Amino acid sequence: xxxxxxxxxxxxxxxxxxxxxxxxxxxxxxxxxxxxxxxxxxxxxxxxxxxxxxxxxxxxxxxxxxxxxxxxxxxxxxxxxxxxxxxxxxxxxxxxxxxxxxxxxxxxxxxxxxxxxxxxxxxxxxxxxxxxxxxxxxxxxxxxxxxxxxxxxxxxxxxxxxxxxxxxxxxxxxxxxxxxxxxxxxxxxxxxxxxxxxxxxxxxxxxxxxxxxxxxxxxxxxxxxxxxxxxxxxxxxxxxxxxxxxxxxxxxxxxxxxxxxxxxxxxxxxxxxxxxxxxxxxxxxxxxxxxxxxxxxxxxxxxxxxxxxxxxxxxxxxxxxxxxxxxxxxxxxxxxxxxxxx
Amino acid sequence: xxxxxxxxxxxxxxxxxxxxxxxxxxxxxxxxxxxxxxxxxxxxxxxxxxxxxxxxxxxxxxxxxxxxxxxxxxxxxxxxxxxxxxxxxxxxxxxxxxxxxxxxxxxxxxxxxxxxxxxxxxxxxxxxxxxxxxxxxxxxxxxxxxxxxxxxxxxxxxxxxxxxxxxxxxxxxxxxxxxxxxxxxxxxxxxxxxxxxxxxxxxxxxxxxxxxxxxxxxxxxxxxxxxxxxxxxxxxxxxxxxxxxxxxxxxxxxxxxxxxxxxxxxxxxxxxxxxxxxxxxxxxxxxxxxxxxxxxxxxxxxxxxxxxxxxxxxxxxxxxxxxxxxxxxxxxxxxxxxxxx
Ligand SMILES: Nc1ncnc2c1ncn2[C@@H]1O[C@H](COP(=O)(O)OP(=O)(O)OP(=O)(O)O)[C@@H](O)[C@H]1O
Ligand SMILES: Nc1ncnc2c1ncn2[C@@H]1O[C@H](COP(=O)(O)OP(=O)(O)OP(=O)(O)O)[C@@H](O)[C@H]1O
Ligand SMILES: [Mg+2]
Ligand SMILES: [Mg+2]
Numbered sequence: 001x002x003x004x005x006x007x008x009x010x011x012x013x014x015x016x017x018x019x020x021x022x023x024x025x026x027x028x029x030x031x032x033x034x035x036x037x038x039x040x041x042x043x044x045x046x047x048x049x050x051x052x053x054x055x056x057x058x059x060x061x062x063x064x065x066x067x068x069x070x071x072x073x074x075x076x077x078x079x080x081x082x083x084x085x086x087x088x089x090x091x092x093x094x095x096x097x098x099x100x101x102x103x104x105x106x107x108x109x110x111x112x113x114x115x116x117x118x119x120x121x122x123x124x125x126x127x128x129x130x131x132x133x134x135x136x137x138x139x140x141x142x143x144x145x146x147x148x149x150x151x152x153x154x155x156x157x158x159x160x161x162x163x164x165x166x167x168x169x170x171x172x173x174x175x176x177x178x179x180x181x182x183x184x185x186x187x188x189x190x191x192x193x194x195x196x197x198x199x200x201x202x203x204x205x206x207x208x209x210x211x212x213x214x215x216x217x218x219x220x221x222x223x224x225x226x227x228x229x230x231x232x233x234x235x236x237x238x239x240x241x242x243x244x245x246x247x248x249x250x251x252x253x254x255x256x257x258x259x260x261x262x263x264x265x266x267x268x269x270x271x272x273x274x275x276x277x278x279x280x281x282x283x284x285x286x287x288x289x290x291x292x293x294x295x296x297x298x299x300x301x302x303x304x305x306x307x308x309x310x311x312x313x314x315x316x317x318x319x320x321x322x323x324x325x326x327x328x329x330x331x332x333x334x335x336x337x338x339x340x341x342x
Numbered sequence: 343x344x345x346x347x348x349x350x351x352x353x354x355x356x357x358x359x360x361x362x363x364x365x366x367x368x369x370x371x372x373x374x375x376x377x378x379x380x381x382x383x384x385x386x387x388x389x390x391x392x393x394x395x396x397x398x399x400x401x402x403x404x405x406x407x408x409x410x411x412x413x414x415x416x417x418x419x420x421x422x423x424x425x426x427x428x429x430x431x432x433x434x435x436x437x438x439x440x441x442x443x444x445x446x447x448x449x450x451x452x453x454x455x456x457x458x459x460x461x462x463x464x465x466x467x468x469x470x471x472x473x474x475x476x477x478x479x480x481x482x483x484x485x486x487x488x489x490x491x492x493x494x495x496x497x498x499x500x501x502x503x504x505x506x507x508x509x510x511x512x513x514x515x516x517x518x519x520x521x522x523x524x525x526x527x528x529x530x531x532x533x534x535x536x537x538x539x540x541x542x543x544x545x546x547x548x549x550x551x552x553x554x555x556x557x558x559x560x561x562x563x564x565x566x567x568x569x570x571x572x573x574x575x576x577x578x579x580x581x582x583x584x585x586x587x588x589x590x591x592x593x594x595x596x597x598x599x600x601x602x603x604x605x606x607x608x609x610x611x612x613x614x615x616x617x618x619x620x621x622x623x624x625x626x627x628x629x630x631x632x633x634x635x636x637x638x639x640x641x642x643x644x645x646x647x648x649x650x651x652x653x654x655x656x657x658x659x660x661x662x663x664x665x666x667x668x669x670x671x672x673x674x675x676x677x678x679x680x681x682x683x
Pocket of ligand 2: 587626664
């Protein structure tokens with residue numbers, strides 16, 4: 001460990017991938033806010049390589065992966081996967097090598113940003129390694145193709161376990177397993193069975209099962225019916241985006257990936273916004289809220305609460321909003337306002 | 343003025359399956375209204391329950407003969423070995439297209455305005471293939487099957503529907519970035535058909551983004567065409583934003599037969615309380631019945647029924663609990679009958 005400014009033992013090292021496009025600007029906003037809030041984090045910054053690293057077969061370097069693995073915690077801005085053949089996409093590389101098995105997305109209504117839905121406060125937890133995204137497809141005969149969905153006990157138990165743990169450590173009361181076991185009796189049936197087994201170990205947390213089509217309907221009629229939702233890959237993909245839509249889109253929703261040995265990589269799920277990159281116009285909210293998730297994962301609850309409140313207050317006040325939220329402020333001005341509200 | 347052809351008054355037989363739970367309640371609503379308006383149809387009624395392991399032959403024979411059926415929900419057990427009778431019926435009669443019309447009803451405010459979406463869903467293959475097996479303990483697989491044949495015929499049906507109903511835009515919903523072969527084949531088929539309908543605009547959307555767009559700006563959608571599972575989710579989402587499954591009509595149609603049921607959550611049988619208090623919402627099935635009448639080429643009757651139902655909704659006096667009211671099913675039925683022109 002190099003000699004940083006802090007000598008306290010409590011300083012945590014975290015890997016930071018600023019990413020491309022607006023990534024560096026919003027990452028710098030996170031750094032500023034963390035500094036102002038005196039968060040004891042020391043960043044280890046990694047950028048994406050300019051050529052394919054043979055050890056990862058991707059533009060993500062082996063050193064970067066090692067850094068996340070060693071630190072066990074990281075934050076990632078948006079990245080574009082260069083187009084071409086013969087190497088793996090950035091996100092796939094990260095997910096495979098770090099064993100990122102769960103994607104967690106809290107959706108919280110932001111006062112001051114009006115959508116047709118208010119009082120949304122739920123968390124979607126998506127199994128991220130198997131299911132419909134197995135990539136196993138083949139043509140049986142011309143004009144007939146099959147795609148395999150795989151559900152395993154191992155992966156289902158692991159994500160269910162995380163969902164209940166998450167509910168517990170975040171003071172949540174209820175976990176809903178989302179499924180289509182009336183049609184996919186064996187695959188989704190196994191997923192449900194695993195959820196039930198885990199639920200039994202947590203009698204103080206309410207457990208329920210909701211069929212996915214009914215879940216879609218209930219979410220748009222009354223999202224406050226839900227608390228924590230856990231589901232297989234495809235359903236998680238769809239429901240997490242639907243929920244993001246309820247609160248105003250991907251620009252406001254944070255996300256965090258959970259991997260082997262309690263590793264966590266928080267990320268903004270929006271894109272690199274090349275049209276406004278480098279213009280000091282980007283909204284750093286999603287990445288900031290992702291960094292808040294990272295802090296919660298580390299147990300730095302007090303810092304997390306403080307930063308989250310400052311963000312919400314800044315948006316509610318509405319004086320320094322970025323263009324996407326209908327304001328005129330620059331990334332820097334918005335960041336300053338958040339720092340002042342700390 | 344409706345100038346009937348000689349003989350148009352001769353009634354047509356329609357198979358009726360009241361089903362489980364709230365099914366008998368809402369199908370009875372339809373029977374009452376049809377009777378009150380002297381619609382030229384009569385029902386051949388059969389008791390079927392989701393607990394049976396197959397639909398009895400007499401029922402299938404009746405539908406095959408009559409070509410048209412009206413049904414309430416059949417309860418589907420979750421897990422276990424029994425398959426859904428709702429799905430069985432669609433497969434056996436090859437009702438390859440499921441159609442749900444999700445639209446704002448004047449007088450029923452929701453979070454969104456200007457919703458008028460028709461979801462046309464492939465109904466016979468995809469994730470509903472029923473092909474599942476355990477590879478080794480703790481590892482199970484499920485097969486999603488997509489064929490060019492089924493993809494093309496659903497795409498063709500969607501474009502034909504759009505053409506006949508003067509709709510302007512068709513959106514294909516997919517996840518071809520992940521399921522490159524399966525959803526890829528679905529898209530390829532849609533594109534091919536789209537070329538034959540230059541007057542109808544065609545675009546594509548990835549299913550997760552689609553659901554996000556639906557809750558943000560539903561007015562951008564017109565007709566959607568989808569593989570099986572996505573259609574189920576998209577239709578329920580669209581139904582939810584436009585007022586709920588209790589008011590959205592729909593049906594299933596194949597080359598030979600058509601089965602009309604509540605549009606979204608068609609397998610829905612409600613809960614015990616709803617059944618006991620007789621407070622299920624009959625609006626969805628009444629509007630589906632109007633679609634049935636139009637399908638039988640009785641447009642005048644279809645219009646009368648639809649206008650009466652819309653009138654009751656607009657007035658807002660007689661509404662069931664899911665629409666924020668306190669009425670019973672019968673109170674809504676009586677109100678509709680009173681409004682029949
Ligand atoms: N006809 C309907 N169409 C669509 N959604 C409905 C309909 N009826 C109820 N819902 C929704 O389904 C969910 C469950 O409804 P349900 O009829 O079971 O009543 P409830 O709200 O649970 O009340 P209760 O416990 O008194 O039955 C609710 O979210 C409700 O808004
Ligand atoms: N006509 C109706 N009147 C009152 N409540 C209804 C009506 N239709 C649906 N509901 C309510 O809407 C909720 C959602 O139905 P749900 O999606 O569970 O049906 P389902 O059995 O899953 O059907 P499917 O599997 O075909 O989609 C239920 O709680 C039910 O009580
Ligand atoms: Mg997604
Ligand atoms: Mg349903």
